[in-house]
Amino acid sequence: MGKALGxxxxxxxDNYLPGWSNGKLPxxxxxxxxxxxxxxxxxxxVEITIYYSDKEPVGPYRVTVLARRTGHFDFNTLVDPEPIPxxxxxxxxxxSDVPIVVQHTRLDSRQAENSLFSTIAYASxx
Amino acid sequence: MGKALGxxxxxxxDNYLPGWSNGKLPxxxxxxxxxxxxxxxxxxxVEITIYYSDKEPVGPYRVTVLARRTGHFDFNTLVDPEPIPxxxxxxxxxxSDVPIVVQHTRLDSRQAENSLFSTIAYASxx
Amino acid sequence: MGKALGxxxxxxxDNYLPGWSNGKLPxxxxxxxxxxxxxxxxxxxVEITIYYSDKEPVGPYRVTVLARRTGHFDFNTLVDPEPIPxxxxxxxxxxSDVPIVVQHTRLDSRQAENSLFSTIAYASxx
Amino acid sequence: MGKALGxxxxxxxDNYLPGWSNGKLPxxxxxxxxxxxxxxxxxxxVEITIYYSDKEPVGPYRVTVLARRTGHFDFNTLVDPEPIPxxxxxxxxxxSDVPIVVQHTRLDSRQAENSLFSTIAYASxx
Numbered sequence: 001m002g003k004a005l006g007x008x009x010x011x012x013x014d015n016y017l018p019g020w021s022n023g024k025l026p027x028x029x030x031x032x033x034x035x036x037x038x039x040x041x042x043x044x045x046v047e048i049t050i051y052y053s054d055k056e057p058v059g060p061y062r063v064t065v066l067a068r069r070t071g072h073f074d075f076n077t078l079v080d081p082e083p084i085p086x087x088x089x090x091x092x093x094x095x096s097d098v099p100i101v102v103q104h105t106r107l108d109s110r111q112a113e114n115s116l117f118s119t120i121a122y123a124s125x126x
Numbered sequence: 127m128g129k130a131l132g133x134x135x136x137x138x139x140d141n142y143l144p145g146w147s148n149g150k151l152p153x154x155x156x157x158x159x160x161x162x163x164x165x166x167x168x169x170x171x172v173e174i175t176i177y178y179s180d181k182e183p184v185g186p187y188r189v190t191v192l193a194r195r196t197g198h199f200d201f202n203t204l205v206d207p208e209p210i211p212x213x214x215x216x217x218x219x220x221x222s223d224v225p226i227v228v229q230h231t232r233l234d235s236r237q238a239e240n241s242l243f244s245t246i247a248y249a250s251x252x
Numbered sequence: 253m254g255k256a257l258g259x260x261x262x263x264x265x266d267n268y269l270p271g272w273s274n275g276k277l278p279x280x281x282x283x284x285x286x287x288x289x290x291x292x293x294x295x296x297x298v299e300i301t302i303y304y305s306d307k308e309p310v311g312p313y314r315v316t317v318l319a320r321r322t323g324h325f326d327f328n329t330l331v332d333p334e335p336i337p338x339x340x341x342x343x344x345x346x347x348s349d350v351p352i353v354v355q356h357t358r359l360d361s362r363q364a365e366n367s368l369f370s371t372i373a374y375a376s377x378x
Numbered sequence: 379m380g381k382a383l384g385x386x387x388x389x390x391x392d393n394y395l396p397g398w399s400n401g402k403l404p405x406x407x408x409x410x411x412x413x414x415x416x417x418x419x420x421x422x423x424v425e426i427t428i429y430y431s432d433k434e435p436v437g438p439y440r441v442t443v444l445a446r447r448t449g450h451f452d453f454n455t456l457v458d459p460e461p462i463p464x465x466x467x468x469x470x471x472x473x474s475d476v477p478i479v480v481q482h483t484r485l486d487s488r489q490a491e492n493s494l495f496s497t498i499a500y501a502s503x504x
Contacts, residue, residue, distance in 0.1 A: 005389055005471065005502050011131055013229035014161035014198065014244055035392035037429055037469040051163055051196045070429045070469035072392065091163040091196035091227075093131065101469075101500045103391035106244070115242040116493040118392055118484070119371065120500045122227045122246045124131050137257055139322065139355035140287035140370055177289055177322045217289040217322035217353075219257065232370070241368040245497065248353045248372045250257050263383055265481035266413035266450060266496055303415055303448045343415040343448035343479075345383065358496070367494040374479045374498045376383050 004040035009124040010094045010102040015050075017076055018106075019087035030107060034094060034121070035072045037101040038065040044096045050084060051091040058082060065100065094121070130166035135250040136220040136228040141176075143202055144232075145213035156233060160220060160247070161198045163227040164191040170222045176210060177217040184208060191226065220247070256292035258353040261376040262346040267302075268358070269328055271339035282359060286346060286373070287324045289353040290317040296348045302336060303343040310334060317352065346373070382418035387502040388472045388480040393428075395454055396484075397465035408485060412472060412499070413450045415479040416443040422474045428462060429469040436460060443478065472499070 018030035038044040044067075047060035061078040065071040075084055075092070084090060094102050105118040144156035164170040169192050175185035187204040191197040201210055201218070210216060220228050231244040270282035290296040296319075299312035313330040317323040327336055327344070336342060346354050357370040396408035416422040422445075425438035439456040443449040453462055453470070462468060472480050483496040 005387065006500065009131065011163055011165070011227040013163040013196065013227045013246075014159065014231050015196075016198075033392065035467075035469065037389055037391040037471075039389070039429065039471060051165065051194065053196055053198070057194050068429065068435050070391065070393075070431055070467060072394075072431070072467040089161075089196060089198040091161065093163075093165060101389040101391045103497070103500075104244075105392050105495075106242070115367075116484070116495050117231075117242050117244045117369070118482075118495040119229070119245045119497045120391075122132065122229075122249070123500070135257065137289055137291070137353040139289040139353045139372075140285065140324065140357050141322075142324075177291065177320065179322055179324070183320050215287075215322060215324040217287065219289075219291060230370075232368070241493075243357075243368050243370045243495070245355070245371045248258065248355075248375070261383065263415055263417070263479040265415040265448065265479045265498075266411065266483050267448075268450075303417065303446065305448055305450070309446050341413075341448060341450040343413065345415075345417060356496075358494070369483075369494050369496045371481070371497045374384065374481075374501070 004099040006037070006099040006101040007123040008096050008099055010121040011124065012092045012104045012121050015075065015090040015092055016088070016106070017084060017086045032075045032106045033072055033104070034075065034092070035070065035103045035105060036065045037070045038098065039068065040098045041067050042098050043067050044098045044100050046094060046096045046100070048078065049093045051093070053089050130225040132163070132225040132227040133249040134222050134225055136247040137250065138218045138230045138247050141201065141216040141218055142214070142232070143210060143212045158201045158232045159198055160201065160218070161196065161229045161231060162191045163196045164224065165194065166224045167193050168224050169193050170224045170226050172220060172222045172226070174204065175219045177219070179215050256351040258289070258351040259375040260348050260351055262354040262373040263376065264344045264356045264373050267327065267342040267344055268340070269336060269338045284327045284358045285324055285356070286327065286344070287322065287355045287357060288317045289322045290319065290350065292350045293319050294350050295319050296350045296352050298346060298348045298352070300330065301345045303345070305341050382477040384415070384477040384479040385501040386474050386477055388499040389502065390470045390482045390499050393453065393468040393470055394466070394484070395462060395464045410453045410484045411450055411482070412453065412470070413448065413481045413483060414443045415448045416476065417446065418476045419445050420476050421445050422476045422478050424472060424474045424478070426456065427471045429471070431467050
């Protein structure tokens with residue numbers, strides 16, 4: 001334990017917060033998450049930059065993942081400097097001061113049954 | 127910001143435009159997207175080549191993603207040199223003059239409830 | 253065009269052919285596909301080896317993807333040397349004599365609505 | 379056959395065991411799997427460490443995947459040193475003494491129809 005694992009820079013190209021939900025709340029609420037694993041012995045100070053199709057990037061948003069912890073974050077909880085609008089195409093870059101692993105998951109419950117996807121984010125070699 | 131992130135050549139092996147849709151339009155229309163993130167300070171001039179199982183490749187199709195922007199594109203909006211037929215197996219190569227990140231997402235609403243998948247595309251090391 | 257793209261050896265760890273289907277056939281039949289893109293100017297001669305949890309590997313199964321073509325193959329069409337049983341855990345290694353890109357997709361229609369996933373397979377560096 | 383393929387260290391950042399299920403059991407039970415392929419001629423001795431958001435990591439859990447075999451494991455069968463609670467965010471690191479390939483799959487049947495995702499896990503270069 002305590003061995004740093006992963007990369008310091010990750011990207012997600014297909015971000016989108018579905019505009020509405022169905023089903024039992026809060027479990028079935030439509031949402032989009034970025035999940036971070038920090039296996040190192042140092043806290044990870046993470047900065048998120050949000051890219052849009054029609055305006056300049058917004059950020060950094062900041063979250064911390066303590067040493068030897070995971071943090072599963074909803075994009076719609078990012079409010080400083082400004083909330084991310086629903087039903088809008090965006091993308092994100094996630095940078096950390098220690099190596100981390102990032103996975104991107106969306107739960108879409110706009111119809112009666114939920115639909116779910118998840119993918120390991122793009123790990124930059126740079 | 128402004129740091130180029132990603133690769134210049136990406137591939138998707140499982141492309142398929144579902145032949146019909148269910149549910150509230152336009153949100154629930156079956157579609158397939160390639161989502162591009164261009165974090166660099168230069169516009170990305172992107173060329174897409176479509177591969178089929180039974181004929182020569184078609185392309186290049188061209189899209190532009192401005193500097194520090196994301197572009198989420200539906201394959202069925204690619205019409206020049208020719209539209210991609212529905213319900214046909216295909217694959218795609220996405221090449222850019224600056225590094226980009228590409229994610230592949232399909233919404234299939236052929237049954238009453240939608241189904242969704244997404245994966246980071248294959249980033250070529252070449 | 254004609255530039256070889258990808259790797260010569262790929263792996264899928266989670267293979268499973270769902271045991272039954274619902275919905276309009278053949279579109280909604282439960283199935284599992286390996287999708288190959290061969291961008292090179294040479295035909296790809298591909299060998300698939302199937303790994304099980306409780307017996308020795310079976311193979312090679314053989315398919316060909318012509319130069320500059322994609323091939324989307326259902327695992328349940330692999331019958332020589334023997335069919336793959338349904339509702340059984342397995343895994344696969346896909347090897348080619350030219351570089352290819354491989355994507356793994358499953359459509360599970362065991363319930364009334366289909367569920368779909370897809371991921372780029374693991375590309376071996378070896 | 380017998381050629382070792384993959385890496386010795388893998389990570390999954392978005393682990394979550396859904397809290398309930400719908401549909402025909404056991405097929406439609408909500409669950410989360412880590413699927414391992416061991417193509418080598420040596421048995422893989424695998425250690426899993428579970429990371430939480432609010433307490434120290436727990437592990438190692440141990441499984442073995444015999445030479446030239448695949449093993450598809452449910453996280454909820456990991457009970458020693460302690461079971462993983464349902465409806466709790468966690469993450470995992472999967473380490474082996476021989477190279478393996480790891481894929482992460484979740485079946486969520488909390489609503490009437492199941493939803494499925496799968497992604498190749500993050501392969502550490504370290």
